Amino acid sequence: MATIRDVAKLAEVSVSTVSLALSNPSRVSPKTLERIRQAVAAVGYVADPLAQSLARGRSRMIGFVVGNVGNPFFGDIRRELENYALEHEHFVLITDSSGQTERERALVEHLIGLKIAGLALAPSSFGPDYVAFIQSIKVPMVCFDQKVAGIERDFVGSDNFLAGAMLTEHLLQLGHRRIGFIAGPKHMNTASERYRGFAETMASAGVEVNPKLVVGGLFTRSGGYEAAMRLLIEPERxxxxxxxxxxxxxxxxxxxxxxxxxxxxxISLAMIDNIQWSSVITPRITMVVQDTQKLGGIIARRLLHRISNPDAVHEPPQDFVLSPRFVPGNSCKRI
Amino acid sequence: MATIRDVAKLAEVSVSTVSLALSNPSRVSPKTLERIRQAVAAVGYVADPLAQSLARGRSRMIGFVVGNVGNPFFGDIRRELENYALEHEHFVLITDSSGQTERERALVEHLIGLKIAGLALAPSSFGPDYVAFIQSIKVPMVCFDQKVAGIERDFVGSDNFLAGAMLTEHLLQLGHRRIGFIAGPKHMNTASERYRGFAETMASAGVEVNPKLVVGGLFTRSGGYEAAMRLLIEPERxxxxxxxxxxxxxxxxxxxxxxxxxxxxxISLAMIDNIQWSSVITPRITMVVQDTQKLGGIIARRLLHRISNPDAVHEPPQDFVLSPRFVPGNSCKRI
DNA sequence: GATATGCATCGAACCGGTTCGATAGGCCGG
DNA sequence: CCGGCCTATCGAACCGGTTCGATGCATATC
Structure with a gap:
C-alpha cells in the first residue's frame, strides 16, 4: 500500500501539502495540484480510512442499530439510509441488538469507539438509566420508530394512535362491537399509542371495551400466540x-x-404493520402500514444534515411523525 | 477520554509498559501490574480500537457481506456468526450489497480498508473478473451459500442437488408426472444444482421433462411471477x-x-428454502430447508479458526456441504 | 521605497496506540 | 569476585494520516 509519504516524495512536495491538496484542492496552486494528482495516480494511493479517522477524530461511517435487521420495516429504512449515505460518501454499519438492551449498549459504545460520524437508533428500552445513556451520546444522532420519554433527540416515526384508531374505526363501521385487542408492551410508546387509538375510538363510538378482550403484552410471535388463544377460548369470543x-x-x-x-x-382480523409476502397469505389481512421509505428518507436527510452542519448541534431536536396508510384486505367481514 | 499516557503517568511507568501489561500481563511484574490495573480503573481507561487497529495493522472486526440482510436465511447465519464472534471478542460489521456486484466490491474494499480480521461473504457474482477480485483478497475469509467455480476459499453451503432431488422424488411418489420447475439464474450454482437434482431425478424415474415446463431464470418475486404465469396458461398445465x-x-x-x-x-406446490411465517400461509408449503443454524456455526468456527491461527493460511480451502431437510406441508396432493 | 497583505508551502506536533532493541539490575555458577 | 544470563522496564520509532503556526516570497498600499 502506498502511503501519503510516497506521494509526497514523488511529487517533490511535503506531506502536509499532499494532505492539503487532497482535502482542500483550492488552497494549492494549480501546478502543484497537478503534480500531486499524477503522483497519486502513479503510486495508486488511497488514503487509509483508519489513519484518517484517528487523526480527524471522526470517520465517515454511520451506525445503524436496530433490534432486528431481518424485520422488513427496518430493512426498508436501512436501504433508504444506505442509499442516501452513499450519495454523500458515507458508509453505513449495520448492527443488530436482538432487542437486548445490554447488547445495544455494547454496540453503540463500540460504534462510538469507531468514531462514527452519526448514529441512527431504534431505541430498545426506556427508563432513567437508559435515557441517561442515550443522552450521554455526543455523536449526531436520530432516533426512530420508538419514541422514548425523556430522550431529547431528533425523532422520526409514525402516528401510532392514528394507526390504532383507523383499524378500530374500520371494524366498528363493519358492525363489530366485540373487538379483541392483542397489545404490545405497555412501556413501548408504539404499543401504548396503538392501544390508546383503539380505546379512545371505541369510547367515542360509545362502545364499552370488555377488559377480558384486551390481552397480550409482548410484540413477539409466542406472546401473540398465547394471547390469541386466551381470546379464542373466551366464552364471549x-x-x-x-x-x-x-x-x-x-x-x-x-x-x-x-x-x-x-x-x-x-372472526375478522386486522393488524398494524406490513409483512413480507403479505399478499400470499390467505386471507389478505387488512392492515395499517407505515411509509417506511419516507421514514427512511427523513432519517437519512436529518442525520446527514446534522453530520455535515457542525452548527446543527445547536438546532433543537425535532419530531417527525408520519401518518400511516390504511390497506384493505379481505380479512374483515361485515356483520 | 483517558489515554494510555494518562495511565502511564498515574502508575509511574512508561507507556510501553502499560501497553505490554495490557496485552501480555505475564510479562510484567505482579506489583507493577497491580499498579497499572489500579491506574486503569482510576482514570477509566479503555483502549481506542482505532489506534490499536492502526498500530497493529488489523482490527477485531469481522465483515459480513450478503445480498439481502433481510432474508431470514442470511439472518440466521448472521446471528450464529455474531454470537460466536462475540464469545471470541470479535465484532461483526454487517453490510448489504443489494445483490449488486459493484456495491459488493465497494463494501469489501471498504471493509478491508478498515483492516477487518476476517470476512464472511455470500458471493453475488461469477466469472473471471469476479473470481480474480475475490482471489486477490488477502484477509482470512469464508464464502458461503453460493459456490463459485474458480474461487479457492473455504466454502460452506448446502447440497442443492439433493434439495432439488428430494422435492422431485416426493412429487413423483405422489403420482405426479407433469411437474413444472421454476428455475433460478443458470450461472448461480445453487440454482443450477437444484435444477440438476430435478432433472436427474426425473430421468432416473424414466419421466420425460417437457421443456416448456421449465421456466424462469431469476430468483426474484417478479421473475417468479412471470414464470409461474407462463406455466399456468400452458395448455398442458x-x-x-x-x-x-x-x-x-x-x-x-x-x-x-x-x-x-x-x-x-x-396444482401442487413445493419449494426450496424456508420463509418467515411459512406456518400461517395457506396451504403450508412442502419444502426443503437448509440448516441455517448449523451453516452459521460452521462459517463462524471456520472463520475464527483462520483468524486466530496465523498458520492456517497454509491450510487448503475446504468445502462444507450440509444436507437439507425435508419439511412436509399440505401443498402437495396425491393424484 | 518601506510596510502591509496574501498566498503557497513546509515542519513539527499530534491522534493513541504497538513493538523492538537497548538498558539496568538481580541472581546464578565458576 | 566476576562474567553471563534473565527479567523488568524503558525510549524511540512507527502505523498513516491531519492541522496549525511559521516561513518565504510576491504583490498591493501609502
Whole structure:
C-alpha cells in the first residue's frame, strides 16, 4: 500500500501539502495540484480510512442499530439510509441488538469507539438509566420508530394512535362491537399509542371495551400466540381481533387456524404493520402500514444534515411523525 | 477520554509498559501490574480500537457481506456468526450489497480498508473478473451459500442437488408426472444444482421433462411471477410446480390464487428454502430447508479458526456441504 | 521605497496506540 | 569476585494520516 509519504516524495512536495491538496484542492496552486494528482495516480494511493479517522477524530461511517435487521420495516429504512449515505460518501454499519438492551449498549459504545460520524437508533428500552445513556451520546444522532420519554433527540416515526384508531374505526363501521385487542408492551410508546387509538375510538363510538378482550403484552410471535388463544377460548369470543403488530396478528391467525376458526367468516382480523409476502397469505389481512421509505428518507436527510452542519448541534431536536396508510384486505367481514 | 499516557503517568511507568501489561500481563511484574490495573480503573481507561487497529495493522472486526440482510436465511447465519464472534471478542460489521456486484466490491474494499480480521461473504457474482477480485483478497475469509467455480476459499453451503432431488422424488411418489420447475439464474450454482437434482431425478424415474415446463431464470418475486404465469396458461398445465427458491414459489402461489387455481387441489406446490411465517400461509408449503443454524456455526468456527491461527493460511480451502431437510406441508396432493 | 497583505508551502506536533532493541539490575555458577 | 544470563522496564520509532503556526516570497498600499 502506498502511503501519503510516497506521494509526497514523488511529487517533490511535503506531506502536509499532499494532505492539503487532497482535502482542500483550492488552497494549492494549480501546478502543484497537478503534480500531486499524477503522483497519486502513479503510486495508486488511497488514503487509509483508519489513519484518517484517528487523526480527524471522526470517520465517515454511520451506525445503524436496530433490534432486528431481518424485520422488513427496518430493512426498508436501512436501504433508504444506505442509499442516501452513499450519495454523500458515507458508509453505513449495520448492527443488530436482538432487542437486548445490554447488547445495544455494547454496540453503540463500540460504534462510538469507531468514531462514527452519526448514529441512527431504534431505541430498545426506556427508563432513567437508559435515557441517561442515550443522552450521554455526543455523536449526531436520530432516533426512530420508538419514541422514548425523556430522550431529547431528533425523532422520526409514525402516528401510532392514528394507526390504532383507523383499524378500530374500520371494524366498528363493519358492525363489530366485540373487538379483541392483542397489545404490545405497555412501556413501548408504539404499543401504548396503538392501544390508546383503539380505546379512545371505541369510547367515542360509545362502545364499552370488555377488559377480558384486551390481552397480550409482548410484540413477539409466542406472546401473540398465547394471547390469541386466551381470546379464542373466551366464552364471549370477539367477532374481530386487532393485532397491535404484525407478529402478534399472524400468531393470532395461526391460532385461529389451529382451532378451526375461519378468518374472516368466524372472526375478522386486522393488524398494524406490513409483512413480507403479505399478499400470499390467505386471507389478505387488512392492515395499517407505515411509509417506511419516507421514514427512511427523513432519517437519512436529518442525520446527514446534522453530520455535515457542525452548527446543527445547536438546532433543537425535532419530531417527525408520519401518518400511516390504511390497506384493505379481505380479512374483515361485515356483520 | 483517558489515554494510555494518562495511565502511564498515574502508575509511574512508561507507556510501553502499560501497553505490554495490557496485552501480555505475564510479562510484567505482579506489583507493577497491580499498579497499572489500579491506574486503569482510576482514570477509566479503555483502549481506542482505532489506534490499536492502526498500530497493529488489523482490527477485531469481522465483515459480513450478503445480498439481502433481510432474508431470514442470511439472518440466521448472521446471528450464529455474531454470537460466536462475540464469545471470541470479535465484532461483526454487517453490510448489504443489494445483490449488486459493484456495491459488493465497494463494501469489501471498504471493509478491508478498515483492516477487518476476517470476512464472511455470500458471493453475488461469477466469472473471471469476479473470481480474480475475490482471489486477490488477502484477509482470512469464508464464502458461503453460493459456490463459485474458480474461487479457492473455504466454502460452506448446502447440497442443492439433493434439495432439488428430494422435492422431485416426493412429487413423483405422489403420482405426479407433469411437474413444472421454476428455475433460478443458470450461472448461480445453487440454482443450477437444484435444477440438476430435478432433472436427474426425473430421468432416473424414466419421466420425460417437457421443456416448456421449465421456466424462469431469476430468483426474484417478479421473475417468479412471470414464470409461474407462463406455466399456468400452458395448455398442458403441470399438476405440480417446484419453485427453486422461496421467492419464486410464493410468487407462483400468488399467481395461482389470482387465476383461481386452488393449491393443492388443482396444482401442487413445493419449494426450496424456508420463509418467515411459512406456518400461517395457506396451504403450508412442502419444502426443503437448509440448516441455517448449523451453516452459521460452521462459517463462524471456520472463520475464527483462520483468524486466530496465523498458520492456517497454509491450510487448503475446504468445502462444507450440509444436507437439507425435508419439511412436509399440505401443498402437495396425491393424484 | 518601506510596510502591509496574501498566498503557497513546509515542519513539527499530534491522534493513541504497538513493538523492538537497548538498558539496568538481580541472581546464578565458576 | 566476576562474567553471563534473565527479567523488568524503558525510549524511540512507527502505523498513516491531519492541522496549525511559521516561513518565504510576491504583490498591493501609502
Amino acid at each position: 370477539p367477532t374481530a381481533i386487532i393485532g397491535a403488530n404484525n407478529a402478534v396478528a399472524l400468531a393470532a391467525l395461526q391460532a385461529m387456524q389451529e382451532l378451526g376458526f375461519s378468518c374472516p367468516d368466524d | 403441470p399438476t405440480a410446480i417446484i419453485g427453486a427458491n422461496n421467492a419464486v414459489a410464493l410468487a407462483a402461489l400468488q399467481a395461482m390464487q389470482e387465476l383461481g387455481f386452488s393449491c393443492p387441489d388443482d
